Amino acid sequence: MNTQLFFNVLFLLLFSSAQGVLAQDQPFDFSGADLDNGEEINEVCAGCHGAFGQGGKEGEYPRLAGLPPAYLAKQLLLFRERARPNLAMVEYVDHRQMPDEDIRDISAYLAAIELPSKLPPADESAPGFNAYERLLAAKRLVQIPRAPGDLKAGKRLYRRECAPCHGSKGQGKWTQGIPRLAGQYTQYLWRQIDRYLNGQRVHDENDPEELLREFNREELGDILAYLSVLDD
Secondary structure, three states, X not given: OXXXXXXXXXXXXXXXXXXXXXXXXXXXXXXXXXXXXXXXXXHHHHHHHOOOOOOEHHHOEXXXXXXXXXXXXXXXXXXXXXXXXXXXXXXXXOOOOOOHHHHHHHHHHHHOOOOOOOOOOOOOOOOXXXXXXXXXXXXXXXXXXXXXXXXXXXXXXXXXXXHHHHOOOOOOEOOOOEOOOOOOOHHHHHHHHHHXXXXXXXXXXXXXXXXXXXOOHHHHHHHHHHHHHOOO
């Protein structure tokens, strides 16, 4: 057996094993989540993903705030079962360090965080203006830079192929655990696209054909350019 075939078989075995775990553990009852425990767990997550789940380094660490709790929990389960390879996560997600209850709590906590893409107008000379509160609000601000690409072409492709699942404004679908794409770092989205294309991640478990293979790199760039302005 050659090396590539070995890793393909290993991935399929791990993924199949994880599906049994996911079927057993999902969906979580997030209404019973302990948000205080989630906040405490987030102190570890914040080292890479930021105190507010805002991510960082232009997408080296993705934004987690505001993603559906079911999506976050599923990714943590995949990390824990080694079905979604990620060396940076390995030491934090074994069964002892990340039991099901902690997965539920941190997922609910991060999902509840709201991050604005712009600050409301403020009059610094107004009697009630509070500079410190304004500074704290600014720290929660996430504004994705405009990515290169044809916005009109990206909008057309997105609305035709992506919006049915991810929403007309890239907001995702909360109850179905489909992640929002608007407000996510372009660099991170590119990285995940490449992982979907090379089989490291599964885009749609209900459809074995990878939708993203229908696009060339220019078209994918146009879609990401459009997504990058949806949070403006």
